[in-house]
Each structure stands twice: as C-alpha cells, then as structure tokens.
Amino acid sequence: MARKPTRKRRRRPGPARRTASRRRSGRRGRWPWLRHWKRALAVLLAAAAAWTVYLDVTIRTAFEGKRWALPAHVYARPLELYEGAPLAEADFRLELKRLAYRPAYIPEQPGTYSHSGSTWVVHTRGFDFWDGTEPPRIVQVQLGGGRVQRLTDAGGRAVDLVRLDPMFIGGIYPSHHEDRVLVQLEDVPPLLVEALIAVEDRKFRHHHGIDLRAIARAAWANLRAGAAVQGGSTLTQQLVKNFFLSNERSLWRKANEAVMALLLELHYDKDEILEAYLNEVYLGQQGRRAIHGFGLASRFYFDKPVGELDLAEIATLVALVRGPGYYDPRRHPRRLQRRRDRILDILVERNVVSAGEAAAARSRPVRVVADPPHGITPYPAFMDLVRRQLRRDYRDQDLTSEGLRVFTTLDPVVQARAEAAVAAQVAALDRARGLDGRLQAAVIVTSTTGGEVLALVGGRDARFAGFNRALDARRPVGSLIKPVVYLTALAEGGYTLAAPVDDSPIRIGGPGGEEWVPANYDHVSHGEVPLFVALTRSYNQATVRLGMALGVKRVAAMLRRLGLEREVPAYPSLLLGAVAMSPEEVAAVYQTFAAGGFRSPPRAIREVLDARGEPLKRFPLNVEQAVDPAAVALLNSALREVMRHGTGRAARQWFAPAGGFAGKTGTTDDLRDSWFAGFGRRHLAVVWLGRDDNAPIGLSGAAGALRVWSDLMRRLHAPPLDPPGEDGLEWVEVDPASGLRAAAGCEGAALLAFRPGTAPGEYAPCSTGLAERASHWLRRILR
Amino acid sequence: MRRVAGWWLLVPWLLAAGCAVPPAEEGFTPVPEAERPVVVPGRDTPPAVRRLIARAREAARAGRLDRAEALLERAVRIDPRNPVLWHYMARVHLHQGRAARAEGLAAKSNSLARGDRLLQEANWRVIAHARAARGDAAGARAAEARAEALGAGR
Structure with a gap:
C-alpha cells in the first residue's frame, strides 16, 4: 500500500512539463478552469492516496487491536464423579444447569443428559485438561443418600473416575474493553x-x-x-x-x-x-x-x-x-x-x-432467558480475587492478550448455596432490625484441605461487581481472636483445657496514664473458671488476664504464624480482637485450625496454562506445619464445645448437625460487626455482617452471622468433624463448673481432648452426688 | 539435571505404587535412603484414588513431575485423610527441589498416619532429606534418628 503515494509523487509535473502545460493552457485561454486541471488532479490524487493510507492504518490498527487481544479465560473447578463422591441430587442438577447441559430424551449429543429417578445418564462434553484429556463419553450416574452410588459407562461397566468440563466463569479483559x-x-x-x-x-x-x-x-x-x-x-x-x-x-x-x-x-x-x-x-x-x-x-x-x-x-x-x-x-x-x-x-x-x-x-417460539446474566461474570467477587492473585505473577498486558487459561478453585454449587444463604438470611435480619436494606454481608468458604477458596460473596447483592467486602472490608474481629490467645496458652503456656483461669475484673494502664478496663459481655465476673469455659462462653476478663500472662507479643506472633500475612500492633486490646481483619484474612487463620495446625494460605487458582495448553505456573497445594498439631486438636475440641454448649449453640435450631462442628462467634463494640467462623470436615466458612458506614446493626455474632453460617452449612449438606478417634490424645468428659472429670449426672459436660497424662483425674461433685461443688472447686485451687 | 535425577529417585515409589516398572530397573541405581521404606496405598483406597495414583506414576515415569503432582492433588481432594497420598506428594516435591514444601507435606502425612510406623519412618526420611537440602544438618540428623527409631521398632 505504501507504494501508491510514491508513484503519485513521481508523476508530479516537473519544471519542463510545467512550461509545456503553460503553453498549452495559453492556447486554451477560453477555459481558465481547465488551465490547472492536471495539477488539480495530481493534488486530488495525492490527497486521495494519503487518505487511503490513513484509512489503511486506521482499519488495520482497529483490526489488529481486536484480533490479538486474547483475554485470559477463567474456569471453575471441574466436577469429579466417582463412586462415593458427595453429590446431592439438587447439586448435580444445578451443576448440569450451570454447565448448560440440556435435558434430552436420549442424550446422543455431548452436553445433554437424561434423568429418571435417581439415575442420570450424562453425555459429557469432554475437555482437554493439561493433566490428561477427558474424552466426551456417556456415563450413568446413580445417586443416593447424597453420594454417587454407582458410576458406569454406556455398556454398564464400572467407571472409576469422570471429570465434567469446567465451567467458564469469565475472561480477564483490558479495562477499556467492553465485555x-x-x-x-x-x-x-x-x-x-x-x-x-x-x-x-x-x-x-x-x-x-x-x-x-x-x-x-x-x-x-x-x-x-x-x-x-x-x-x-x-x-x-x-x-x-x-x-x-x-x-x-x-x-x-x-x-x-x-x-x-x-x-x-x-x-x-x-x-x-x-x-x-x-x-x-x-x-x-x-x-x-x-x-x-x-x-x-x-x-x-x-x-x-x-x-x-x-x-x-x-x-x-x-x-x-x-x-x-x-x-x-x-x-x-x-x-x-x-x-x-x-x-x-x-x-x-x-x-x-x-x-x-x-x-x-x-414451530418453536422465540424464547430467550428472562433474566440475562449481568456483566462479564456471574461471580464478580471471586473473579476479583483471581485477578488479584494473578497480578502478583503477571502483567496486565499478558493477562488480557496472551490467551492464558486459568483454572480456579471456585465450586459453582457451593457459591450458589452461599449466595442463597446470604440472600435469605441477610434480608430477614435486615428487616428484623429495621436496617432499611443497609445490612451488608461477606462470606468466604474454603476447603479444609489445602485452603482452596470454594466460594466468595462480596456483598448482599452477589452479582454486583462493587466493593468486595470479603477481601477489602477490614473490621475489628472481636472474639474471633480468642482462639488464638487460647492456642498460645495450650501450645506454649503449658495449660490444659481444664486449667483454672481468673475471670475477675482487670485494669490495664497504658503508657500515657490512660486505663483500659475490659468488661464481660454480660457485665458479670465469673471468678475462677476452667480455661475452656472462658473460651466457649467468650469471657473477656479471663481472656485478657490469660493473654497478659502469656504476653501480648506472643499472641501477636501466634496470629502471624497461623496465617495473618502482616504485622499487627501488640497492644493489649489485641486480646479482645481490636485488630481489624478482612473475612479472607480470618479464613486464613481459621484454616490452620481446620487443617489441624497446618497452614495453607487461601488460594483461588490451581494453574495457569498458556495458549498452547502447557502449564505456565502451578499453585501447588502447600501445607506448612505452623503449630503443634496436638495443641490445635485440644483447641478444636473446645471450639466444638462452643457449638454444643457455648456461644454457638443456637446454630442447632437452624442446622441440626451443628454440634459436630467447631467455631467461634465474634461481636464488636455497640454491635457494629457480627462475625462467625466455623468448620466441619470439608468446609470452613467465615461470615461477616455489618454496615458500610460502620453504624451499629444490633446483632451479635450469634444472632447474626451464626444464622447465615448455619443456613449455609445446611444448604451445603456439610459433613461435621470426625468423632474423636485415633489421634493419640485422651478424650475426657469434663464438668464445666469444676473443671473436673464428669460422669453421668453432670449437666452440660464437655468432651475435651488432653495430652496423655494431663486430663483431670478427680471426679467432679456432680459425678459423685456431692452438692458442694463450689467448696470442692475452692479446695482444689487452694491445695 | 534435577528432573533427570528426580526420575531415578522416584523408582521405588513407582515400584510401590503398582509394579508397572519392569523388574530389571530395580537395580539400576543405588536407591537413596529417603526412598526406603517403600509405602503402598492402603487396601481401602477407593478405585478413583488408585486410578489417579497410577496415572501420577505414569506421569512421573515420563519425567512430568508437575503432572504427577497435579494428579496426586486430585487424589488428595477426593481422599484428604489418606496419609499415603500426602507422603507421595512430599516425595514429588522433594524431587522437584522444593524442600520446604516436601517437609510440610511429610509432616502432614505424619499427622494423619497414627499407628503406621512404616509410613512415619518414610516421612521422617523425607524430612531428613528436605532438611539436609536446606542446609539444616542438625535437623536432618534428628529426623534421621527418628526414622531409625521407628524402623527399629517395626
């Protein structure tokens, strides 16, 4: 194309020609407008040529700009089917719907399925995973009791393992680009x-x-x-x-x-x-x-x-x-x-x-979906997390133009359940407290194995790609911090769960002469109580006394060891959760409890593949022993007690198996933040409720976040923790009033773990029928 | 170089995981102590997990340790309480030169391997190697001693 103008320029009349043309024009003097026709034509042609070049550059730039922008494609986790896989009927239906599998009388085409009773015949689409190709195939899936009972191929032969195609959840586009x-x-x-x-x-x-x-x-x-x-x-x-x-x-x-x-x-x-x-x-x-x-x-x-x-x-x-x-x-x-x-x-x-x-x-009516998906992804909060984790390793330009494929940990079914729980409970709580739609929420769900982020809800309108509270709303965590204090005591302080701690009033002087006087939530001092009771009933005075005895610095160090990736000031108020954390950060800490003392930072990405399908980067399962697993097992036995008899006990009215989970409530001053973090065998979920303007919401952790958490776990059919088993610890029933061994007759006895040889040996008065519990307790302490 | 070296180190694991390697290869190279004892998956391991272990083994034999790692992760997602899987992952990471990760995974395996002295011994050997690789000679010796004690009591 670039040749054209040059050619034109060469044709421009030189001096010799000019003389000739002047001579000619003299002859045609009658039509002066024709005198310069050649020159005019030349100018016109040159202009046209230049214009063509301009158009050429313009259109090629436009075309190339679009053509080479291959945005990163982001996928959810693929569903793995195998005998015994936990899979409820409704969840499978949702998975197929989200993957846009269509019901068919006979599933002849990939991407179709038929279903009668609990038997599903699925014609999978197949997918080129980098660790192996999954061909399209017909599989029969027999569901029952919330599990895959049988998995067979078209010929009725047992199949070990089938992966469905992963759901495409969005692309990473340059910000100036339309979606x-x-x-x-x-x-x-x-x-x-x-x-x-x-x-x-x-x-x-x-x-x-x-x-x-x-x-x-x-x-x-x-x-x-x-x-x-x-x-x-x-x-x-x-x-x-x-x-x-x-x-x-x-x-x-x-x-x-x-x-x-x-x-x-x-x-x-x-x-x-x-x-x-x-x-x-x-x-x-x-x-x-x-x-x-x-x-x-x-x-x-x-x-x-x-x-x-x-x-x-x-x-x-x-x-x-x-x-x-x-x-x-x-x-x-x-x-x-x-x-x-x-x-x-x-x-x-x-x-x-x-x-x-x-x-x-x-013969088919024109039918389109009534409620078209908004925006570029149905999962704006999760995509936000993916983008942030990718930006640690890639430049924006590579993400939006290199055709990368990103395989994430999102579980669309868990995500749907989390959104539903938030939608249902937050609306109800908002109404009940007269908050005029201003109650906000954030939820993060991770897998207890390896901290994979399964679902992320950034606000009560999960489709809205705005302020991502799950990552960015840093709020004081209140009593969510207490397990960190108690774990420090169990791991480093030589305490047992039955050790006596003092819940009497305490004053702490600051460097400027000011005084901090933490009080209990119920404004009652409980005197000497067993350590686990102070945790499960969330006593502030006992916690501050214990934390001061251990050293605030040690507690702050423990918080970092557990997974908080930044320094926090070691003020005494840290002991009651004055530290502000995001739900994601809380999940990182509780993840270490759920994984038995092994830390795995929450991760949203499994691997990134280049345009040819080769892994550019893997984000492998990473576990690091952060704390003595035995100490965490002790703590977790107390966190279970929170759900059975402590501040989390209300969960059972919404979710019957809640007593088999472990968790902790958190409430901040004037009921501004309502927190709950809890886990079972497979899922850890952290819920935060509050207002963006930080005004009080009138909800404690138990009255607010716990409700959302319970509803979520119910919807997930989440399995509780394994019952105490072969873990090398001694499991003993303990009387909460005396901290002594309990037996039949003791009300509200707690089942707690002890390191071998440290369990209380003496039986509590309730066990022997003695009525003088208090004096017995006193005698033991004085001895 | 590391990838090639890793391949040899994996031989016992490949053997353990299912005898797919021709017996002739067994005596190819002196097997480092970290690979003893040989750990096999428990009898109650689900078929899906067995399948993934077999594929991880194939991938490792082909020198694709990253693929082996990904396949073992899939297995762990299915059967997270299976200490043998965590042990295998520890080995794969060790052979990829990620000593810190290998130690974490071996410790995780140990935390789930109550009463299985053979597996615990194998994990302590991995930990000993991982520590040695990181220049922690004293730590490596301590881990080795624990492995020896477990091996002696077996």
Whole structure:
C-alpha cells in the first residue's frame, strides 16, 4: 500500500512539463478552469492516496487491536464423579444447569443428559485438561443418600473416575474493553457461519470487500419500496462499520467504509475477517452495556455457549444482525419471530437446511432467558480475587492478550448455596432490625484441605461487581481472636483445657496514664473458671488476664504464624480482637485450625496454562506445619464445645448437625460487626455482617452471622468433624463448673481432648452426688 | 539435571505404587535412603484414588513431575485423610527441589498416619532429606534418628 503515494509523487509535473502545460493552457485561454486541471488532479490524487493510507492504518490498527487481544479465560473447578463422591441430587442438577447441559430424551449429543429417578445418564462434553484429556463419553450416574452410588459407562461397566468440563466463569479483559466472550472460528457451529453468509452476504467467499451487484440490487429494491428495506453491505463492510460504531449515515461515511473493506480484504484472509465479524457484530443492548459478538449474545439471550445453539436459536441471532433494537426479543418478540422465520425460509431457498429442519425450527417460539446474566461474570467477587492473585505473577498486558487459561478453585454449587444463604438470611435480619436494606454481608468458604477458596460473596447483592467486602472490608474481629490467645496458652503456656483461669475484673494502664478496663459481655465476673469455659462462653476478663500472662507479643506472633500475612500492633486490646481483619484474612487463620495446625494460605487458582495448553505456573497445594498439631486438636475440641454448649449453640435450631462442628462467634463494640467462623470436615466458612458506614446493626455474632453460617452449612449438606478417634490424645468428659472429670449426672459436660497424662483425674461433685461443688472447686485451687 | 535425577529417585515409589516398572530397573541405581521404606496405598483406597495414583506414576515415569503432582492433588481432594497420598506428594516435591514444601507435606502425612510406623519412618526420611537440602544438618540428623527409631521398632 505504501507504494501508491510514491508513484503519485513521481508523476508530479516537473519544471519542463510545467512550461509545456503553460503553453498549452495559453492556447486554451477560453477555459481558465481547465488551465490547472492536471495539477488539480495530481493534488486530488495525492490527497486521495494519503487518505487511503490513513484509512489503511486506521482499519488495520482497529483490526489488529481486536484480533490479538486474547483475554485470559477463567474456569471453575471441574466436577469429579466417582463412586462415593458427595453429590446431592439438587447439586448435580444445578451443576448440569450451570454447565448448560440440556435435558434430552436420549442424550446422543455431548452436553445433554437424561434423568429418571435417581439415575442420570450424562453425555459429557469432554475437555482437554493439561493433566490428561477427558474424552466426551456417556456415563450413568446413580445417586443416593447424597453420594454417587454407582458410576458406569454406556455398556454398564464400572467407571472409576469422570471429570465434567469446567465451567467458564469469565475472561480477564483490558479495562477499556467492553465485555466480550471471544470465540474462535472453530468453536462456532458451521451452520451459524453458513446462515450468516446466506442471509447477509451470499458472495462473501468471492468478493473483494464490496459487492457492487448487491449494492445495485439493494438500491433498486429500496427505490421501489421508497424506503431503505434492503442493505447491500458485505460482512466485511459491516465489520468495518462495527469497528467505528456511529449513527452517522452519510455517503462520505459509506465510501470510507467501502474503501476500508477493500483494504481489509487485501490484508487478511476470509476466515480472519469472519472470525473478527463473529466477535464484533453488535447484537443487543442491556442498559449501558452493548452486547457485541455471537459469543456474548449466545450467553445473553440463551445462556449457553455458542457451540450449543440449535437452528432456531441460530436463526434468531442472525435475525438480530439487522437491528438488535428493532428486533429486540424482549420487547418485540413477534416482529423478531417473523424475521427469524423469514431467515429460515432463506436458508431453505439457499439449501443450507432442509425444509423439514426449518419447519421444526419454525414451530418453536422465540424464547430467550428472562433474566440475562449481568456483566462479564456471574461471580464478580471471586473473579476479583483471581485477578488479584494473578497480578502478583503477571502483567496486565499478558493477562488480557496472551490467551492464558486459568483454572480456579471456585465450586459453582457451593457459591450458589452461599449466595442463597446470604440472600435469605441477610434480608430477614435486615428487616428484623429495621436496617432499611443497609445490612451488608461477606462470606468466604474454603476447603479444609489445602485452603482452596470454594466460594466468595462480596456483598448482599452477589452479582454486583462493587466493593468486595470479603477481601477489602477490614473490621475489628472481636472474639474471633480468642482462639488464638487460647492456642498460645495450650501450645506454649503449658495449660490444659481444664486449667483454672481468673475471670475477675482487670485494669490495664497504658503508657500515657490512660486505663483500659475490659468488661464481660454480660457485665458479670465469673471468678475462677476452667480455661475452656472462658473460651466457649467468650469471657473477656479471663481472656485478657490469660493473654497478659502469656504476653501480648506472643499472641501477636501466634496470629502471624497461623496465617495473618502482616504485622499487627501488640497492644493489649489485641486480646479482645481490636485488630481489624478482612473475612479472607480470618479464613486464613481459621484454616490452620481446620487443617489441624497446618497452614495453607487461601488460594483461588490451581494453574495457569498458556495458549498452547502447557502449564505456565502451578499453585501447588502447600501445607506448612505452623503449630503443634496436638495443641490445635485440644483447641478444636473446645471450639466444638462452643457449638454444643457455648456461644454457638443456637446454630442447632437452624442446622441440626451443628454440634459436630467447631467455631467461634465474634461481636464488636455497640454491635457494629457480627462475625462467625466455623468448620466441619470439608468446609470452613467465615461470615461477616455489618454496615458500610460502620453504624451499629444490633446483632451479635450469634444472632447474626451464626444464622447465615448455619443456613449455609445446611444448604451445603456439610459433613461435621470426625468423632474423636485415633489421634493419640485422651478424650475426657469434663464438668464445666469444676473443671473436673464428669460422669453421668453432670449437666452440660464437655468432651475435651488432653495430652496423655494431663486430663483431670478427680471426679467432679456432680459425678459423685456431692452438692458442694463450689467448696470442692475452692479446695482444689487452694491445695 | 534435577528432573533427570528426580526420575531415578522416584523408582521405588513407582515400584510401590503398582509394579508397572519392569523388574530389571530395580537395580539400576543405588536407591537413596529417603526412598526406603517403600509405602503402598492402603487396601481401602477407593478405585478413583488408585486410578489417579497410577496415572501420577505414569506421569512421573515420563519425567512430568508437575503432572504427577497435579494428579496426586486430585487424589488428595477426593481422599484428604489418606496419609499415603500426602507422603507421595512430599516425595514429588522433594524431587522437584522444593524442600520446604516436601517437609510440610511429610509432616502432614505424619499427622494423619497414627499407628503406621512404616509410613512415619518414610516421612521422617523425607524430612531428613528436605532438611539436609536446606542446609539444616542438625535437623536432618534428628529426623534421621527418628526414622531409625521407628524402623527399629517395626
């Protein structure tokens, strides 16, 4: 292209010629306007050439910019099916729905399933995982009792293990880019491409960017109709138009588009142009959000990947090309249906489909999803976490253009349950406290093995991509800190869970002469109590006394060891949770409890693959022993007691098995923050409730967050912790009043773990029938 | 170099995991003490986990330790209480030169391996190697001593 102007310049008349022309013009003096015609023409041609160069650069920049931006694709965890896999019927249904598997009478196609009773026949799509290809296959899944009972292939033979395809949960796009679900030509059903060509640009494969005959035909048709009823633009011209969307409809603009179409065809082959068209064409509008490309439109209208569109849906999308507003399926369904049926007719006329296929498609009403997915991902909070973890290792530019594939830990089913629990409970609590919709929430759910983040809710409207409270709302954690104090005592202070601690009032002088006087939540001092009681009933005075005896610095160090990745000031107020932490940070700390003393920072990414599918980086399961596992087992036995008889006992009214879990409530001054962190065998969940303006919400940890947590665990069918077993510890029932060994007759006895040889030997008065508990307790202390 | 070296170190594990390696390979190279004793998955290991162990073994034989690691992680997700899986992961990490991770994983295996002296011994040997690799000679000796004690009592 760059040669053109040079050629023109060479033709510019030199001095010799100028003389000749002057002579000639003298002869034609009668027509002075013709005198400089050659020069004028030359200038005009030069201008046209320059303009062409300008258009060329413009269109190529636009094209390349779109073409090479291959955003990172992000996937949820794939569901693994095997005999014994925990899988409730409703969860499997949800998984298949979210993966856009369609019910079919006989699941002949990948991506379909049939289901009768508890037997599901699934034709999997297959997927190229980097650790091995999962071919598409038909498997029969027998569910029962919340588990996979049997897994067989089409021939009835047992299958060990099947992985479903992972759900695509979003792309990482440059911030200036509109959202897009980019498709590659080979992912698009050939029928869509054929239909598009048949309807919009029959000569696409043969023309050089413009189709003069089509333009003439359209002009004639429009003339006859007296209005613009037909367009003669080729797909290439439409693509150019879509690059520079504007409502201007001038001849100048049309001419420019035509030139750019010709230029595009000069530089790129048909498939490249087609692919760009498929990703660029404007197909709808949702508020201020423009829907560009068939990939996104397929999600927007039918909530399925473009590869799974059927004929009726393909015809509908092709119909929309002409005018997404005019044919808006949600506002003008009849108009759209007429246009779609016309398209089906054209496809029959041009032998793209048979009459029978078209008739079958025509009999289907135009149906689009009523509630289109908002934004680029249904999981904005989780995607935010993924983006942050990726940014530690990659530049923005690589993430948005290198075609990376990111495999994450998100469990869409757990996420759906967490969102449902938040939606249900937060609304109810908000109403009950008259908070006018201002009660906010954040939830993080991790797997107790290795700290994989299974779900993340950043606010009560989980679809809203705004302030991500799960990561960014750092709030005082209140009593959530106490297990850290008690673990320090158990691991380093030589305490047992039955050791006596003092819950009498305490004053602590500050360096500036000020005094801090922590009080108990119920404003009652409980005197000497066994250590575990101070924890399970969350006594402030006893905790501060214990923490001061151990040393605040030691407690702060323990907090870091457990997983808080920053320094916290070691003030005495730390002992009651004056330290502000995000739900994610709390999860990191409690993760270490749930994993028996092994620290695994919460991670959202398993691996990142390059465009060729080779791992660029893995984020391997990482466990590091942070604390003596035995000490954590002691602590956890007390945290179970929190759920049985302590501040978490209310959970059982919402979730019966809650007594088999371990957890802790947290409440801050004037009831501003309501926290709960708790775990079973598989799940750890941290819930925070509060207001963005930090005003009181009138909810303690037990009255607020615990409710959301219980509802969540109920929805997850979360399994409780294993009953005490072969762990080398001594499990003993202890009387909470005396801290002595309990037996039948003792009310509210706690089942606690002790290191061998440290359990209380003496029986409590309740066990022997003695009534003088208090004096017995006193005697023991005085002795 | 490390990848090649890792391959040899894995031989006993490959053997343990299912005799897929031709017996001729057994005497190829002096087997470092860290690979003794040989640990096999328990009899109650679910078929899905066995399948993944077998595939991890194949991957390791092909020199793809990252793949072996990923397959073992899948197995751990299915059967997180299985100390043998954590032990295998510890070995794979050790052979990839990630001593700190190997030690953490071996300790995790130990925390789940109550009463299984053979597995505990194997874990302490991994820990001894990991510590030696990090230049902690005293720690390595202590771990070695624990392994010896467990081995003697077996």
